[in-house]
Amino acid sequence: MITLDHIRPYHDSEVNQALLDYMEHPMIMAMLQFTFPLKSMEEIVAIVKSCRSIRDFQTKIIYNSVRMVLDKSSEGLTTSGFEKLQTGESYLFISNHRDIILDTSLLNVALYDHNLVMTASAIGDNLVKKPFLMALSKLNRSFLIMRNLPPREMLGASKLVSEYIQKLLLKENRSVWIAQREGRTKDGNDKTQQGVLKMLALANDEAEQMDYFKKLKIVPISISYEFDPTDVLKMPELMAKHHDIEYVKSSNEDFNSILKGATGKKKRIHVSAGKVISNELDIIKNSGEQANGQLQMLADLLDKAIHKNYKLWPSNYLAYDMLHNTHTFKKKYTIKEKRQFERRIKRRVEANNKVALHNFLKMYATPVTNCLNYDEEQI
Numbered sequence: 001m002i003t004l005d006h007i008r009p010y011h012d013s014e015v016n017q018a019l020l021d022y023m024e025h026p027m028i029m030a031m032l033q034f035t036f037p038l039k040s041m042e043e044i045v046a047i048v049k050s051c052r053s054i055r056d057f058q059t060k061i062i063y064n065s066v067r068m069v070l071d072k073s074s075e076g077l078t079t080s081g082f083e084k085l086q087t088g089e090s091y092l093f094i095s096n097h098r099d100i101i102l103d104t105s106l107l108n109v110a111l112y113d114h115n116l117v118m119t120a121s122a123i124g125d126n127l128v129k130k131p132f133l134m135a136l137s138k139l140n141r142s143f144l145i146m147r148n149l150p151p152r153e154m155l156g157a158s159k160l161v162s163e164y165i166q167k168l169l170l171k172e173n174r175s176v177w178i179a180q181r182e183g184r185t186k187d188g189n190d191k192t193q194q195g196v197l198k199m200l201a202l203a204n205d206e207a208e209q210m211d212y213f214k215k216l217k218i219v220p221i222s223i224s225y226e227f228d229p230t231d232v233l234k235m236p237e238l239m240a241k242h243h244d245i246e247y248v249k250s251s252n253e254d255f256n257s258i259l260k261g262a263t264g265k266k267k268r269i270h271v272s273a274g275k276v277i278s279n280e281l282d283i284i285k286n287s288g289e290q291a292n293g294q295l296q297m298l299a300d301l302l303d304k305a306i307h308k309n310y311k312l313w314p315s316n317y318l319a320y321d322m323l324h325n326t327h328t329f330k331k332k333y334t335i336k337e338k339r340q341f342e343r344r345i346k347r348r349v350e351a352n353n354k355v356a357l358h359n360f361l362k363m364y365a366t367p368v369t370n371c372l373n374y375d376e377e378q379i
Contacts, residue, residue, distance in 0.1 A: 002157040004164060007144040009120065009137070012053040018135055019048050019057070025132045035065040054141045055118070062140055063112055066105045073229070074266040077106060081273035081309070082114040085219070090117050090173045091276070092165070092200075095221030096190035096306050097179035099230065099261040100127055100254065103223050104142075104177045110271050111175070119177040120168050122161070127254050145182075162202035169216055177221075180302060184257075186234040187241075187359070188366035190222075190306050192299040194292070201295070210285035210294060213277075220274035220305035224367070226313040229264025230257050231363060232348040238359040270311035277301065307370040315341050319364030329368070 010018055022028050023045070032044050039047075051057045070077050085091065097103055104121040111118045123142045128134040137144075143164060146157040168174040178200075180192040206212040228234070233256065240247035277298075284297045314333035318341045321329055333341075349356045 002146060002149075002153065002160060004160065007146070007157075007161060007164065009054065009141045009143055010139060015054055015057060015139060016049070016052055018139060019051055022132055022135045023048050027132050028136070031065060032061070035061060035068050037068075054139065057139050058108065058118060058141070059112065062105070063109060066102075066109050069102070069262050070269070073263055075226075075268045077109065077269045077271065078311075079110045079113075079271045079273070080311075081275070082110055082116065084275060085114070085116055085273060087115050088117065088173075090169050090175045090217070091219045092169055092216040093119060093175060093177045093219050093221045093273075094180050094192070094196075094302055095177065095223055096310070097181060097184045098223060098225060098228060100184065100258050102261050103179070105140075106223065106269065106271050107177055107221060110273075117173065117175045119175045121177040122179065124182070127258075130255065133255070133258075158199045159202045162199055165200065166203040166205075166216075180306065184230075184234075186237050186363070188363040189370065190303070190310070190367070192302045192306075194295050194299050197295045197298055208285050209291060210281040210298075213298065214281045218277045218302075220277070220302050220309065222270075222272040222274070222306045222309040222311070224270050224272075224311045224313065226267035226269070226315050227265055227344065228363070229262075229266050230260050231360070233257050233260055234363065235348070235356065235360065238363070239356060242355055242359060267315075268313060272309040272311060274305040274309050277305075303370075304374060307367070308374050310367050310371065312368060312371065314338075315364050316368050319361045320368040323358070323361040323365045 023032075032048070036044050036047070047060055051060055093107060095103060095107065100123075104119065108118045108121075118141070120141045120143055122145050123137055124147050125144045126147045128137045128142075128144070143161070145161060146154070149157055165176050165178075168176050178196065180190065180196060182193060182195070185191075200216070201209050201212065204212040206215070233253070237247045280301055281298070284294050284301070287294065287297060289297060312332075314337040317329035317332035318338055321327055345357070345360060349360050
Protein backbone atom coordinates (compact mmCIF):
# COMPACT_ATOMS: atom_id res chain seq x y z
CA MET A 1 0.00 0.00 0.00
CA ILE A 2 1.32 3.44 -0.97
CA THR A 3 1.61 5.79 2.02
CA LEU A 4 2.58 9.45 2.39
CA ASP A 5 6.13 8.46 3.30
CA HIS A 6 6.46 6.86 -0.15
CA ILE A 7 5.74 10.12 -1.98
CA ARG A 8 6.72 13.05 0.23
CA PRO A 9 9.92 15.14 0.07
CA TYR A 10 12.32 15.11 2.99
CA HIS A 11 11.30 16.75 6.23
CA ASP A 12 13.63 19.62 7.16
CA SER A 13 15.00 17.45 9.97
CA GLU A 14 16.15 14.88 7.38
CA VAL A 15 17.88 17.27 4.99
CA ASN A 16 21.33 17.57 6.56
CA GLN A 17 21.84 13.83 6.93
CA ALA A 18 20.63 13.17 3.38
CA LEU A 19 23.14 15.71 2.07
CA LEU A 20 25.94 14.15 4.06
CA ASP A 21 24.94 10.68 2.78
CA TYR A 22 24.96 11.71 -0.89
CA MET A 23 27.51 14.54 -0.99
CA GLU A 24 30.32 12.26 -2.22
CA HIS A 25 28.24 10.66 -4.99
CA PRO A 26 30.07 11.48 -8.26
CA MET A 27 27.04 13.16 -9.84
CA ILE A 28 26.26 15.23 -6.73
CA MET A 29 29.91 16.22 -6.42
CA ALA A 30 30.00 17.19 -10.10
CA MET A 31 26.89 19.35 -9.59
CA LEU A 32 28.43 21.08 -6.58
CA GLN A 33 31.71 21.78 -8.38
CA PHE A 34 29.79 23.09 -11.40
CA THR A 35 27.74 25.34 -9.13
CA PHE A 36 30.71 26.75 -7.20
CA PRO A 37 33.66 26.72 -9.64
CA LEU A 38 35.64 29.33 -7.72
CA LYS A 39 35.27 27.75 -4.27
CA SER A 40 37.60 25.23 -2.67
CA MET A 41 36.30 21.80 -1.68
CA GLU A 42 36.42 22.88 1.96
CA GLU A 43 34.21 25.87 1.19
CA ILE A 44 31.75 23.72 -0.77
CA VAL A 45 31.54 21.18 2.07
CA ALA A 46 30.88 24.01 4.50
CA ILE A 47 27.97 25.26 2.38
CA VAL A 48 26.49 21.75 2.18
CA LYS A 49 26.83 21.19 5.93
CA SER A 50 25.14 24.53 6.63
CA CYS A 51 21.91 23.35 4.93
CA ARG A 52 19.41 22.45 7.65
CA SER A 53 16.19 22.72 5.65
CA ILE A 54 14.86 22.33 2.14
CA ARG A 55 14.80 26.11 1.80
CA ASP A 56 18.48 26.23 2.77
CA PHE A 57 19.28 23.67 0.08
CA GLN A 58 17.17 25.44 -2.54
CA THR A 59 18.47 28.95 -1.85
CA LYS A 60 22.12 28.18 -1.01
CA ILE A 61 22.74 25.50 -3.64
CA ILE A 62 20.01 24.82 -6.22
CA TYR A 63 19.28 28.49 -6.95
CA ASN A 64 22.98 28.96 -7.73
CA SER A 65 23.04 25.74 -9.78
CA VAL A 66 20.21 26.97 -11.99
CA ARG A 67 21.80 30.39 -12.35
CA MET A 68 25.03 28.71 -13.45
CA VAL A 69 23.10 26.58 -15.99
CA LEU A 70 21.55 29.78 -17.34
CA ASP A 71 24.95 31.49 -17.55
CA LYS A 72 26.58 28.57 -19.36
CA SER A 73 23.81 27.44 -21.72
CA SER A 74 21.40 30.32 -22.34
CA GLU A 75 21.20 33.99 -23.23
CA GLY A 76 19.16 34.73 -20.15
CA LEU A 77 15.86 34.20 -18.35
CA THR A 78 13.03 36.74 -18.47
CA THR A 79 9.72 36.60 -16.64
CA SER A 80 6.32 38.28 -16.66
CA GLY A 81 3.18 38.28 -14.53
CA PHE A 82 4.82 37.41 -11.21
CA GLU A 83 4.53 40.96 -9.96
CA LYS A 84 0.73 40.46 -9.85
CA LEU A 85 1.01 37.60 -7.34
CA GLN A 86 0.93 38.21 -3.60
CA THR A 87 3.89 37.69 -1.27
CA GLY A 88 3.11 35.02 1.32
CA GLU A 89 0.26 33.46 -0.72
CA SER A 90 0.26 29.87 -1.92
CA TYR A 91 -0.77 29.05 -5.50
CA LEU A 92 -1.31 25.96 -7.62
CA PHE A 93 0.89 26.51 -10.67
CA ILE A 94 -0.23 24.41 -13.64
CA SER A 95 2.23 24.70 -16.50
CA ASN A 96 3.19 23.40 -19.88
CA HIS A 97 6.00 20.88 -19.67
CA ARG A 98 9.07 20.89 -21.92
CA ASP A 99 11.98 19.87 -19.67
CA ILE A 100 12.03 17.28 -16.88
CA ILE A 101 13.96 19.32 -14.31
CA LEU A 102 14.37 22.85 -15.70
CA ASP A 103 10.67 23.79 -15.93
CA THR A 104 10.03 23.71 -12.21
CA SER A 105 13.58 24.90 -11.39
CA LEU A 106 13.14 28.03 -13.51
CA LEU A 107 9.73 28.69 -11.96
CA ASN A 108 11.27 28.56 -8.49
CA VAL A 109 14.05 30.93 -9.53
CA ALA A 110 11.34 33.37 -10.66
CA LEU A 111 9.39 32.89 -7.43
CA TYR A 112 12.49 33.43 -5.28
CA ASP A 113 13.50 36.54 -7.24
CA HIS A 114 9.98 37.97 -6.71
CA ASN A 115 9.89 37.06 -2.99
CA LEU A 116 7.03 34.60 -3.54
CA VAL A 117 6.34 31.21 -1.94
CA MET A 118 8.39 28.52 -3.69
CA THR A 119 6.83 25.25 -4.73
CA ALA A 120 6.57 21.63 -3.85
CA SER A 121 6.72 20.00 -7.27
CA ALA A 122 5.22 16.85 -8.75
CA ILE A 123 7.56 14.40 -10.47
CA GLY A 124 6.91 10.94 -11.89
CA ASP A 125 8.53 8.15 -9.90
CA ASN A 126 9.81 6.71 -13.20
CA LEU A 127 12.14 9.73 -13.53
CA VAL A 128 13.95 9.23 -10.23
CA LYS A 129 14.76 5.52 -10.17
CA LYS A 130 18.46 6.23 -9.58
CA PRO A 131 18.96 6.67 -5.79
CA PHE A 132 20.88 9.94 -6.11
CA LEU A 133 18.11 11.41 -8.32
CA MET A 134 15.51 10.34 -5.77
CA ALA A 135 17.52 12.04 -3.02
CA LEU A 136 17.96 15.22 -5.09
CA SER A 137 14.24 15.38 -5.86
CA LYS A 138 13.30 14.96 -2.19
CA LEU A 139 15.86 17.59 -1.19
CA ASN A 140 14.32 19.96 -3.74
CA ARG A 141 10.80 19.51 -2.30
CA SER A 142 9.48 17.20 -5.01
CA PHE A 143 6.71 14.69 -4.31
CA LEU A 144 6.16 11.56 -6.35
CA ILE A 145 3.42 10.76 -8.83
CA MET A 146 3.30 6.98 -8.97
CA ARG A 147 3.26 5.41 -12.44
CA ASN A 148 2.41 1.94 -13.75
CA LEU A 149 0.39 0.72 -10.77
CA PRO A 150 -2.57 -1.68 -11.00
CA PRO A 151 -5.87 0.26 -11.37
CA ARG A 152 -7.02 -0.09 -7.74
CA GLU A 153 -3.62 0.92 -6.36
CA MET A 154 -3.41 3.77 -8.87
CA LEU A 155 -6.69 5.23 -7.63
CA GLY A 156 -5.49 5.05 -4.02
CA ALA A 157 -2.14 6.63 -4.89
CA SER A 158 -3.84 9.39 -6.90
CA LYS A 159 -6.17 10.19 -3.99
CA LEU A 160 -3.19 10.30 -1.64
CA VAL A 161 -1.38 12.77 -3.92
CA SER A 162 -4.53 14.87 -4.28
CA GLU A 163 -4.98 15.07 -0.50
CA TYR A 164 -1.30 15.90 -0.07
CA ILE A 165 -1.57 18.74 -2.59
CA GLN A 166 -4.63 20.04 -0.72
CA LYS A 167 -2.71 19.92 2.57
CA LEU A 168 0.26 21.77 1.08
CA LEU A 169 -1.85 24.54 -0.43
CA LEU A 170 -4.53 25.06 2.21
CA LYS A 171 -2.87 24.06 5.48
CA GLU A 172 0.86 24.57 5.01
CA ASN A 173 0.63 27.62 2.71
CA ARG A 174 3.03 25.93 0.29
CA SER A 175 2.70 26.57 -3.44
CA VAL A 176 2.57 23.54 -5.74
CA TRP A 177 3.77 22.98 -9.31
CA ILE A 178 2.25 20.33 -11.52
CA ALA A 179 2.47 19.83 -15.28
CA GLN A 180 -0.69 20.13 -17.35
CA ARG A 181 -0.13 16.62 -18.68
CA GLU A 182 1.65 13.38 -17.93
CA GLY A 183 5.08 13.55 -19.55
CA ARG A 184 6.69 16.32 -21.53
CA THR A 185 5.19 17.82 -24.65
CA LYS A 186 7.19 16.42 -27.57
CA ASP A 187 5.34 17.94 -30.55
CA GLY A 188 5.03 21.50 -29.22
CA ASN A 189 1.26 21.20 -28.67
CA ASP A 190 0.70 22.08 -25.01
CA LYS A 191 -2.66 20.53 -24.04
CA THR A 192 -4.06 20.02 -20.53
CA GLN A 193 -5.08 16.45 -19.82
CA GLN A 194 -8.42 16.15 -18.08
CA GLY A 195 -6.92 13.30 -16.03
CA VAL A 196 -4.63 15.75 -14.21
CA LEU A 197 -7.64 17.83 -13.17
CA LYS A 198 -9.57 14.71 -12.14
CA MET A 199 -6.68 13.73 -9.87
CA LEU A 200 -6.63 17.19 -8.29
CA ALA A 201 -10.41 16.97 -7.71
CA LEU A 202 -10.18 13.67 -5.80
CA ALA A 203 -9.65 15.67 -2.58
CA ASN A 204 -12.64 17.93 -3.28
CA ASP A 205 -14.41 18.85 -0.05
CA GLU A 206 -16.91 21.29 -1.58
CA ALA A 207 -20.40 20.65 -2.94
CA GLU A 208 -19.24 22.05 -6.30
CA GLN A 209 -15.85 21.02 -7.68
CA MET A 210 -15.28 24.45 -9.25
CA ASP A 211 -15.59 26.02 -5.78
CA TYR A 212 -12.83 23.65 -4.68
CA PHE A 213 -10.60 24.66 -7.59
CA LYS A 214 -11.21 28.30 -6.68
CA LYS A 215 -9.80 27.64 -3.20
CA LEU A 216 -6.61 26.21 -4.73
CA LYS A 217 -5.88 29.48 -6.59
CA ILE A 218 -4.77 28.08 -9.94
CA VAL A 219 -2.19 30.09 -11.88
CA PRO A 220 -1.37 29.00 -15.48
CA ILE A 221 2.36 29.05 -16.27
CA SER A 222 3.86 29.25 -19.78
CA ILE A 223 7.51 28.27 -20.18
CA SER A 224 9.20 28.81 -23.55
CA TYR A 225 12.72 28.04 -24.71
CA GLU A 226 13.99 29.73 -27.88
CA PHE A 227 15.88 26.51 -28.60
CA ASP A 228 14.62 23.33 -26.94
CA PRO A 229 17.83 21.71 -25.63
CA THR A 230 16.23 18.27 -25.92
CA ASP A 231 14.63 18.70 -29.36
CA VAL A 232 16.88 16.09 -30.99
CA LEU A 233 16.07 13.57 -28.22
CA LYS A 234 12.34 14.00 -28.84
CA MET A 235 12.60 13.14 -32.53
CA PRO A 236 12.64 9.31 -32.29
CA GLU A 237 9.31 9.32 -30.41
CA LEU A 238 7.77 11.77 -32.89
CA MET A 239 8.93 9.63 -35.82
CA ALA A 240 7.53 6.47 -34.22
CA LYS A 241 4.20 8.20 -33.68
CA HIS A 242 4.16 9.40 -37.30
CA HIS A 243 4.71 5.85 -38.56
CA ASP A 244 2.22 4.43 -36.01
CA ILE A 245 4.93 2.35 -34.33
CA GLU A 246 4.97 1.70 -30.59
CA TYR A 247 7.75 3.74 -29.01
CA VAL A 248 9.78 2.10 -26.23
CA LYS A 249 12.09 4.25 -24.14
CA SER A 250 15.69 3.21 -23.65
CA SER A 251 16.76 2.53 -20.06
CA ASN A 252 18.71 5.79 -19.68
CA GLU A 253 16.57 8.02 -21.91
CA ASP A 254 15.06 10.15 -19.14
CA PHE A 255 18.43 10.61 -17.43
CA ASN A 256 20.02 11.64 -20.73
CA SER A 257 17.19 14.13 -21.24
CA ILE A 258 17.85 15.61 -17.79
CA LEU A 259 21.55 16.07 -18.62
CA LYS A 260 20.85 17.47 -22.09
CA GLY A 261 18.24 19.81 -20.65
CA ALA A 262 20.83 21.26 -18.29
CA THR A 263 23.77 21.45 -20.68
CA GLY A 264 22.16 21.98 -24.10
CA LYS A 265 22.03 25.43 -25.69
CA LYS A 266 18.71 27.20 -25.14
CA LYS A 267 19.26 30.82 -26.23
CA ARG A 268 16.55 32.87 -24.48
CA ILE A 269 14.00 31.53 -21.98
CA HIS A 270 10.79 33.12 -20.74
CA VAL A 271 8.48 32.12 -17.88
CA SER A 272 5.07 33.80 -17.82
CA ALA A 273 2.60 33.66 -14.92
CA GLY A 274 -1.03 34.16 -15.87
CA LYS A 275 -3.67 35.63 -13.60
CA VAL A 276 -5.33 33.54 -10.89
CA ILE A 277 -8.30 31.68 -12.38
CA SER A 278 -11.32 32.73 -10.31
CA ASN A 279 -14.40 34.32 -11.86
CA GLU A 280 -14.14 31.97 -14.84
CA LEU A 281 -14.76 29.06 -12.46
CA ASP A 282 -18.16 30.54 -11.53
CA ILE A 283 -19.08 30.62 -15.22
CA ILE A 284 -18.04 26.98 -15.58
CA LYS A 285 -19.97 26.02 -12.42
CA ASN A 286 -23.14 27.66 -13.75
CA SER A 287 -22.74 26.28 -17.28
CA GLY A 288 -25.10 23.38 -16.77
CA GLU A 289 -22.37 20.90 -17.74
CA GLN A 290 -21.85 17.69 -15.78
CA ALA A 291 -18.62 17.13 -13.83
CA ASN A 292 -16.58 15.85 -16.79
CA GLY A 293 -17.82 18.63 -19.02
CA GLN A 294 -16.81 21.21 -16.41
CA LEU A 295 -13.34 19.68 -16.13
CA GLN A 296 -12.95 19.90 -19.90
CA MET A 297 -14.01 23.55 -19.82
CA LEU A 298 -11.33 24.17 -17.18
CA ALA A 299 -8.76 22.30 -19.30
CA ASP A 300 -9.67 24.47 -22.30
CA LEU A 301 -9.38 27.59 -20.14
CA LEU A 302 -5.89 26.56 -19.01
CA ASP A 303 -4.85 25.82 -22.59
CA LYS A 304 -6.00 29.25 -23.73
CA ALA A 305 -4.07 31.02 -20.96
CA ILE A 306 -0.92 28.96 -21.53
CA HIS A 307 -1.03 29.45 -25.31
CA LYS A 308 -1.73 33.19 -25.18
CA ASN A 309 0.97 33.84 -22.55
CA TYR A 310 3.57 31.70 -24.34
CA LYS A 311 6.51 33.87 -25.40
CA LEU A 312 7.09 33.27 -29.12
CA TRP A 313 10.68 33.42 -30.34
CA PRO A 314 12.20 33.88 -33.83
CA SER A 315 12.67 30.08 -33.92
CA ASN A 316 8.89 29.62 -33.62
CA TYR A 317 8.08 32.13 -36.37
CA LEU A 318 10.78 30.70 -38.63
CA ALA A 319 9.53 27.15 -38.18
CA TYR A 320 5.97 28.26 -38.98
CA ASP A 321 7.05 30.00 -42.18
CA MET A 322 9.23 27.08 -43.25
CA LEU A 323 6.55 24.50 -42.44
CA HIS A 324 3.86 26.36 -44.39
CA ASN A 325 6.17 27.66 -47.13
CA THR A 326 5.19 31.26 -46.41
CA HIS A 327 6.73 34.57 -45.37
CA THR A 328 3.92 35.54 -42.98
CA PHE A 329 6.26 36.30 -40.09
CA LYS A 330 9.38 37.43 -41.96
CA LYS A 331 9.48 40.63 -39.87
CA LYS A 332 9.81 38.54 -36.70
CA TYR A 333 13.30 37.22 -37.45
CA THR A 334 16.56 38.38 -38.97
CA ILE A 335 18.69 36.77 -41.69
CA LYS A 336 21.22 35.86 -38.98
CA GLU A 337 18.53 34.16 -36.88
CA LYS A 338 17.30 32.26 -39.94
CA ARG A 339 20.80 30.97 -40.70
CA GLN A 340 21.25 29.97 -37.07
CA PHE A 341 18.01 27.99 -37.08
CA GLU A 342 18.84 26.36 -40.42
CA ARG A 343 22.18 25.22 -38.96
CA ARG A 344 20.33 23.73 -36.02
CA ILE A 345 18.06 21.80 -38.38
CA LYS A 346 21.03 20.54 -40.39
CA ARG A 347 22.67 19.13 -37.26
CA ARG A 348 19.49 17.45 -36.02
CA VAL A 349 17.56 16.30 -39.09
CA GLU A 350 18.77 13.78 -41.62
CA ALA A 351 19.21 15.34 -45.07
CA ASN A 352 16.32 14.75 -47.49
CA ASN A 353 14.16 13.19 -44.75
CA LYS A 354 10.98 15.17 -45.34
CA VAL A 355 9.01 13.44 -42.58
CA ALA A 356 11.70 14.20 -39.97
CA LEU A 357 11.95 17.80 -41.15
CA HIS A 358 8.16 18.20 -40.96
CA ASN A 359 8.08 16.88 -37.38
CA PHE A 360 11.03 19.00 -36.28
CA LEU A 361 9.52 22.18 -37.72
CA LYS A 362 6.10 21.36 -36.29
CA MET A 363 7.63 21.06 -32.81
CA TYR A 364 8.67 24.72 -33.00
CA ALA A 365 5.77 26.01 -35.14
CA THR A 366 2.83 24.66 -33.13
CA PRO A 367 2.96 27.35 -30.40
CA VAL A 368 2.44 29.93 -33.18
CA THR A 369 -0.50 27.94 -34.56
CA ASN A 370 -2.02 27.69 -31.08
CA CYS A 371 -1.67 31.43 -30.52
CA LEU A 372 -3.23 32.18 -33.91
CA ASN A 373 -6.28 30.20 -32.84
CA TYR A 374 -7.02 32.84 -30.22
CA ASP A 375 -5.75 36.18 -31.50
CA GLU A 376 -3.95 36.86 -34.78
CA GLU A 377 -3.15 40.46 -33.81
CA GLN A 378 -1.42 39.34 -30.61
CA ILE A 379 1.49 37.81 -32.49
